[in-house]
Amino acid sequence: MSTPTATAPDRTVSLREVGPARRGTRPDEVVIALSPAFAGHFTKTIVDVPHAEVLRQLMAGIEEQGVTARLVRVLETADLAAIAHTAARMSGSGISVGILSRGTTMIHQKDLPRLSNLELFPQSPLLDAPVFRMIGSNAAQYAKGEHPQPVPTRNDQMARPRWQAKAALLHLKEFDCIEPGRGPVEVEAVFGPGTAG
Amino acid sequence: MTSTRPRQSLRTEILESRPVNLDGFVEEWPEKGLVAMESDFDPAPSIRVQDGRVVELDGTERADFDFMDTFIADHAIDVASAEASVAIPSAEIARMLIDPGVSRGDVLAVSRGLTPAKILDVVKLMNVVEIMQGMQKMRARRTPANQGHSTSARDNPIQVAADAAEGALRGFAELETTLGVVRYAPLVAIALQVGGQVGRGGVLTQCALEEATELELGMRGITAYAETISIYGTESVFIDGDDTPWSKSFLAAAYASRGIKMRFTSGTGSEVQMGNAEGKSMLYLEIRCILMAKGAGVQGLQNGSISCIGVPGAVPGGLRAVAAENLVASMVDLECASGNDQSFSHSAMRRTARAMPQMLPGTDFVCSGYSSVPNADNMFAGSNFDTDDFDDWNTIQRDFQVDGGLRHVREDEILAARNKAARALQAVFAHLDLPSITDDEVEAATYANSSNDYPLRDVLADLKAAQSVMDREVTGLDLVKALESAGFHDVAENLLTVLRQRVSGDLLQTSAVLTADFTPLSAINDPNDYAGPGTGYRLSGERWEQLKKLRHVTSASNPETEVG
Amino acid sequence: MTSASPPTLNAADYPLSINRPELLRTPTGKPITALTMDSVVSGDLSPADLRIAPETLQLQAQLAEASGRPQLAANFRRAAEMTAIPDQEVLAMYNALRPRASTAEQLAALAERLEGTYTAPVCAALVREAAEVYARRGLLARPEAGGDADAGAPAGSPAATPVTTAATAAAARADREEGQPA
Numbered sequence: 001m002s003t004p005t006a007t008a009p010d011r012t013v014s015l016r017e018v019g020p021a022r023r024g025t026r027p028d029e030v031v032i033a034l035s036p037a038f039a040g041h042f043t044k045t046i047v048d049v050p051h052a053e054v055l056r057q058l059m060a061g062i063e064e065q066g067v068t069a070r071l072v073r074v075l076e077t078a079d080l081a082a083i084a085h086t087a088a089r090m091s092g093s094g095i096s097v098g099i100l101s102r103g104t105t106m107i108h109q110k111d112l113p114r115l116s117n118l119e120l121f122p123q124s125p126l127l128d129a130p131v132f133r134m135i136g137s138n139a140a141q142y143a144k145g146e147h148p149q150p151v152p153t154r155n156d157q158m159a160r161p162r163w164q165a166k167a168a169l170l171h172l173k174e175f176d177c178i179e180p181g182r183g184p185v186e187v188e189a190v191f192g193p194g195t196a197g
Numbered sequence: 198m199t200s201t202r203p204r205q206s207l208r209t210e211i212l213e214s215r216p217v218n219l220d221g222f223v224e225e226w227p228e229k230g231l232v233a234m235e236s237d238f239d240p241a242p243s244i245r246v247q248d249g250r251v252v253e254l255d256g257t258e259r260a261d262f263d264f265m266d267t268f269i270a271d272h273a274i275d276v277a278s279a280e281a282s283v284a285i286p287s288a289e290i291a292r293m294l295i296d297p298g299v300s301r302g303d304v305l306a307v308s309r310g311l312t313p314a315k316i317l318d319v320v321k322l323m324n325v326v327e328i329m330q331g332m333q334k335m336r337a338r339r340t341p342a343n344q345g346h347s348t349s350a351r352d353n354p355i356q357v358a359a360d361a362a363e364g365a366l367r368g369f370a371e372l373e374t375t376l377g378v379v380r381y382a383p384l385v386a387i388a389l390q391v392g393g394q395v396g397r398g399g400v401l402t403q404c405a406l407e408e409a410t411e412l413e414l415g416m417r418g419i420t421a422y423a424e425t426i427s428i429y430g431t432e433s434v435f436i437d438g439d440d441t442p443w444s445k446s447f448l449a450a451a452y453a454s455r456g457i458k459m460r461f462t463s464g465t466g467s468e469v470q471m472g473n474a475e476g477k478s479m480l481y482l483e484i485r486c487i488l489m490a491k492g493a494g495v496q497g498l499q500n501g502s503i504s505c506i507g508v509p510g511a512v513p514g515g516l517r518a519v520a521a522e523n524l525v526a527s528m529v530d531l532e533c534a535s536g537n538d539q540s541f542s543h544s545a546m547r548r549t550a551r552a553m554p555q556m557l558p559g560t561d562f563v564c565s566g567y568s569s570v571p572n573a574d575n576m577f578a579g580s581n582f583d584t585d586d587f588d589d590w591n592t593i594q595r596d597f598q599v600d601g602g603l604r605h606v607r608e609d610e611i612l613a614a615r616n617k618a619a620r621a622l623q624a625v626f627a628h629l630d631l632p633s634i635t636d637d638e639v640e641a642a643t644y645a646n647s648s649n650d651y652p653l654r655d656v657l658a659d660l661k662a663a664q665s666v667m668d669r670e671v672t673g674l675d676l677v678k679a680l681e682s683a684g685f686h687d688v689a690e691n692l693l694t695v696l697r698q699r700v701s702g703d704l705l706q707t708s709a710v711l712t713a714d715f716t717p718l719s720a721i722n723d724p725n726d727y728a729g730p731g732t733g734y735r736l737s738g739e740r741w742e743q744l745k746k747l748r749h750v751t752s753a754s755n756p757e758t759e760v761g
Numbered sequence: 762m763t764s765a766s767p768p769t770l771n772a773a774d775y776p777l778s779i780n781r782p783e784l785l786r787t788p789t790g791k792p793i794t795a796l797t798m799d800s801v802v803s804g805d806l807s808p809a810d811l812r813i814a815p816e817t818l819q820l821q822a823q824l825a826e827a828s829g830r831p832q833l834a835a836n837f838r839r840a841a842e843m844t845a846i847p848d849q850e851v852l853a854m855y856n857a858l859r860p861r862a863s864t865a866e867q868l869a870a871l872a873e874r875l876e877g878t879y880t881a882p883v884c885a886a887l888v889r890e891a892a893e894v895y896a897r898r899g900l901l902a903r904p905e906a907g908g909d910a911d912a913g914a915p916a917g918s919p920a921a922t923p924v925t926t927a928a929t930a931a932a933a934r935a936d937r938e939e940g941q942p943a
Binding site: 263264267268271272273302305408409412413416417418432435436439440441443444446447448449450451452453454455456491492493494495496530672673674677678681682686689690693696697698699700701702703705706707716717719720721722 | 772775776777778779782785787793796798801802806807808810811812813814817818820821824825828829830832833834835836837839840841842843844846848851852854855858859860884887888890891894895898900
């Protein structure tokens, strides 16, 4: 059954803008790039994993490798490859994790062509908290110059009938949140207590 | 889950647990194109022709044409008849489609001049039964057929050969494979070709890959046709796919220049899925694809939403639109391989219902990929039907006396074909100095259901061998030689006859397949001549006797036994 | 090949492999009836013997025309011209026609090569038509973008759309059927 639900107590996150995003200089950082509607217009992924939990797991996965996570919001595109590649070029290590509101995630590296990537997790309905933690951990290992085993990808043939149309809908909504001409902004995650969701 | 949820009735609990409620459903959003076929944002039909050139199409002036408009105006629409055809009231054209007194040719004389918006205007008037009536008459080939997917979750060539043989024996006229690990392609394509010809001589095979490799395997005679040439209904999505109508037309001619049958692929929902529907309904955009294919001069189209079926499947009237897109392909005289080829629903009832508008009237290929392996082995991400459904499919054919292209085959015949296919591949591998296939693997193939039932292969050795097949430029001719020298004379003859067909070009014509006696059957020599009750393709005679057979049928003469 | 003018065919001649085998020859000049198992075993046949000849494609074009399918006939005529072009060059020409892959000059040169080297005027006309539309729709290559491996990649690439699993641009466009949902 492909119905992962939130695994942690619901919590909330809001993103506070702290200014235009800039290129990092620390070689031990991974930039997490968030799509226009992430933790804003939307609050959870396609399978209801709270964005707060997604961020907490990604950051924990990065930090447990001794690497720093920096958050950036990309506003002028909802194209995952563009989001992730933009962030990779701003990352001191050249490594980024890009994520769309519905959960689709990609690990990118600044020297790769934009349409390539290090790891892609296209089936957003199959991404749960432990997977996000592993993605964070792998991104940090790439940042350290290591060659981690790719996070095992899962496949569910029945994801199509259950999630394809909702994914399209979320994609369209995310497009509506694009702010053309606005460059990436540095953001801080402000985690709050859970509210019943 | 908290305890504050209001109490549910026991009946609601049961309904909540029904598989259909695992399917996804969404509201329409016409402004973004998330709507099946009824949208205020679709253009109204119009056409103006000046000096033999379309200067206005569906409300757009030539200067403002995007490349889809331009291509359709210049290649798909018959300018001589366009203004007259578009002037015919849509209701009259819709009636022509279902009127048995109007022949298929009469409809084609009108449809060749229609614009995308006009075609949409026509099919919007038709309910699903009328769409099926139209399909019954407009299908290009008189005799319906079916296509199977033969793949392996482990890319195991022996499995692919055995399942191809069984699939061919059960009746698939075409077999398609693809890969998990793309580098395995040469070995799996060889397995499909050899296995297919064991099951039934004349089966056509293809291997879905990126364009260059797919074309190369075809050029070498390792595959016989191709269909995974995707086209899209908006300029922006077409460009996202890194193609244009002109590049795809060039590719279409490239296939024909090598004697290889080819069809394009499109389907409702792909544009909105990619976020660039330009505010048009799914069916309007699909009609543009269909006319683009027509203009390119490709003989046919795989449509019926295909891999985006979850999108029209989730909106109101979505399956009516999917049935309509198949009809439109047929009513502009293209071969139609009509979908039913992707995992569609958790509900068995809904899966069956989804196929009826194609199965009951018959299409050129009712499924453009019925999984002739268990869905867990289906590397196209699962089909609407798989091997578990064989007996259900056969029973539905018998219940309604319709030909869905398959038949029940006795166990001993199936085992013999699977065994022979595995042995034939064993011989071919040995002859070509590829990693050996053991007798244990042959034995496993004979009785297996899924890839889990086979000994594991040495994948690295296979991949190395696959590369050597490409480097050594192994061709279909080498397969013939290998089969002949190993004593599989009949299989060798079958394959040689299929290869010889490309020299004749007969399979390039619309809706062509090869019968078991190697007669090319196409819209030219088997044209759909439906003209009302008692005419057209009727399931009768020897074929009907075949379809009366099921796994368990009680004998009338001795009810203590079963027949067959 | 003889220089006799090609026969006039109609739908009743189809299938040629059964009704008119005497008209069918390989590009190497062998009659189709020479494609026997004996000739395979004796090594008399090469892969070139199993290709379609341009004359055959012209015959099939006649049949398509006679069956009311002018676009299909036109496709066969382009195909007849293309039989002369080597496999790798056919693929290179196809790639040159992709959006933003070629400049106006490159497309003009491609059309000239088709016409001059391969006597392929129908294919050349298709390329010239494409060049005209590409110019109008902004789909010609931007000369300065040549060095970037990513040049010409469209915004809103399929890699990040819900349907696609592919990790590279090539795989992303390979086939919608291979796409994974969501």
